[in-house]
Amino acid sequence: MTVKVEHLTGGYGKRPVIKDINFELRKGEIVGLIGLNGAGKSTTIKHMLGLLTPMEGQLTISGIDIKQDVESYRRKLSYIPESPVIYDELTLQEHINMTAMAYNINKEEAMKRARPLLKIFRLENELDIFPSHFSKGMKQKVMIICAFIVDPDLYIIDEPFLGLDPLGIQSMLDLMVEKKEEERTVLMSTHILATAEKYCDRFLIMDKGQIVAFGDIDELRDQTGLSGKTLDEIYIHVTQGGQHS
The missing domain is CATH 3.40.50.300 (P-loop containing nucleotide triphosphate hydrolases)
Incomplete structure (x- = not known):
């Protein structure tokens, strides 16, 4: 490659x-x-x-x-932008699901890849939360998680x-x-x-x-x-x- x-x-x-x-x-x-x-x-x-x-x-x-x-x-490829791109109407779980859909990854596999990342960035209890309410650092972590589930x-x-x-x-x-x-x-x-x-x-x-x-x-x-x-x-x-x- x-x-x-x-x-x-x-x-x-x-x-x-x-x-x-x-x-x-x-x-x-x-x-x-x-x-x-x-x-x-x-x-x-x-x-x-x-x-x-x-x-x-x-x-x-x-x-x-x-x-x-x-x-x-x-x-x-996957991309982590300088400024997080967060959708107000989507929860953290839905951000992961949307990324999976864009890359033809099934939801179960996406969550399997996401769980260790959620733990690393201490977001495992935030799946039902809307990241639009997160701090900038937490929003950046959402971007990182979504980028790294793509592989x-x-x-x-x-x-x-x-x-x-x-x-x-x-x-x-x-x-x-x-x-x-x-x-x-x-x-x-x-x-x-x-x-x-x-x-x-x-x-x-x-x-x-x-x-x-x-x-x-x-x-x-x-x-x-x-x-x-x-x-x-x-x-x-x-x-x-x-x-x-």
Whole structure:
């Protein structure tokens, strides 16, 4: 299983925000997508989700091209957004059921997968509650549970730690590592670079709509000529106009 983004140019309207983006994600790895606000991270993610139509380029997951079979493509991924998307009229149980229906998972199997997640995030007694009444952190946990019952090839996670307490953050990281060990792929957009450096196998740094560095920490050091530097230092260097390949 690989995820391929080839010659992706796109954005909103006629003006491209991202230009000729190329990268490949391998199974069994966590990749950190990092960059300043406005660098093109969210635009890249929206194209990968099929929410925006590319001006140019090709997107495939496990050999399925988004242009040829968008439904099969979308079932290969799950998404945790930066801001939780909660339906006021649905209980937590109904959010799980709706996710199961969208991915052709029967309700019993969905609940079997959901129970350990509900326990981890301490929501096992909240199934009949409307999450619209939850705190932001609890709403984020609902998003995480729904994303992780799907068991797709690719997890796209946008700023996953916003609103989570320290226990929730560690639980989220543990889940990502678990999926990596199951040979799934995780693409995580984050500004928390110390955590990214600890948990990610490779890093994709974007600036002004382009990829300015991509690889593991040693490859980033080679690409930037910053031997022995941390991810934080490399990031600041390339986004402040330092030399990059």
